[in-house]
Amino acid sequence: MALGSGAGAVVFYPADRDLDAWAERHAAGAAPDRWPYGLDRLEAHIAGVVSKSLPAATPIARAARRVIGVLPPGRRASNPVGVTWDENAGALLATTTGLSARYSGVVWVTDSVTRRGGEQFASLRRALRRMDGLWVLSDAQVAPLTAFLGEGAPPVHYVRFGVDQDFFRPTPYPTRPLVVSVGGDRDRDPETLLHAMATLRRVRPDVEIVVQSRTSIDPPAGVSVVPYLSHAELRDLYARASVVAIATRANLHVSGMTVGLEAMATGRPLVITRTPGMDDYFGGTSAARMVEVGDGDALARETLRLLDDPVAGAAAGEAARARVAGGFTTAHLAARVAEVITRR
Structure with a gap:
């Protein structure tokens, strides 16, 4: 797929993201930011930023990309920069032509490689090595991603995430608990969560509990x-x-940070599992309390402490x-991504 000439940047999204539908929801006040992840805010830092859908992965498109993938990535200075949010879209960006440079975020592969080894991700490794720069959302991902990519790979930058503070706006603290x-996502722990919620309900049966999850585990009584x-x-x-x-x-990859920041933007305290990188988002503040992995009793205990003291x-x-x-809005995020892109 070739792009026309011209400076600026093109933010690419997977075809199934449906940018038109997203824009309609945003205009109606039903979705955060004008583009997913607030990357429309790159406009404040880079002139001529547009969004575009990546082509669907048809058999013909896949064959064409295999051919392009063995060629050196073309870079024409007069053409725009290509940007994608994660490595799945980045694999398609790697063989998108008509660009001056390519940049992508990486979310999932560091955990996959750590757990299963890197051999089965060889094609993704080749694609990411064609980038001019990569970013991750946890400082704990920098070293394993750098090691996975190997010598001569593009630089890996740590970029802190952010949410739309205008969409997730503050509201008065509720009186009903x-x-x-x-x-x-794949790293949520519904077993520990539901154990904690069952404990909480035994102590405070007046508390309403709502869990959004696709877990197949039967919820405890009183948990929706x-x-x-x-x-x-x-x-x-x-x-x-x-x-x-x-x-x-x-x-x-700091699973849970998006929900945590959205809730905090609304003015709500957070209790969350401490994993590598989580302190950068939720450490050192009275807004959040962290517990150890798998400790449902601690999760229940810290949640109850907040419920039992509404003033606190x-x-x-x-x-x-x-x-x-x-420091954790999509405006901050876009500024950090722009710094990666313009560092060339």
Whole structure:
């Protein structure tokens, strides 16, 4: 796929992201940021930024990319820079022609390689080595990704994540107790979470609990599990929450940080599993409390402490909003990504 000439940057998204539908939801106030992950905010740092969908992976397209993939990546200075959010889209960007440079985020492969070895990810390794720069969202990912890519690979940068503080706006702290947990990525820990929620309900049967998850585990009595929430539904649920609690397994990509920052932007305290890189987001603040991996009793205990002291919970919520506004918005994220791109 070739691009026309001209300076600037093209932010590429997978075809199934449906950028038109996203834009419509955003215009209606039902989705954060104008583009996913707030990368439209690159416009504040780079002139001529546009978004574009990557082509669907048809058999013909895959064959063409295999041919292109054995050629050196073309780089014409007069052409735009190509940018993608994660390594799956980055694998397609690696063989997108008509660009001056290519940059991609990396989310999942560091954990996959750590757990299963790098041999089965050889094609992804080749694709990422064609980039001009890569970024990760956890400082714990830098060393394993650098080792996986090998000598002569593009530089790996640590870029802290951010959320849309205008969409996830602060609301008054609620009077009715509600605990919320959200998220279903591969490193969430529903067993530990539901154990903690069962303990909590035994102590405080008056507390409402809502968990968004696709887990097949039967929830404890008094715990409502929903498989999916839209952005607008999620925002409204945060607004009703007293505490947001997240349990994750050991991982390097800071699973849970998106929900944690969204909840904090709404002005809600957070209880979350401590994993590598998590302190950079939630350490050193009264807004968040961290517990060890697999410790459902501690998760329940810290959540109960906030529920039992609504004044402290409200104060933690105020600190949470200030924490996000001070360095973890999509405006901050875009500035950090722009720094990676313009560092050439």
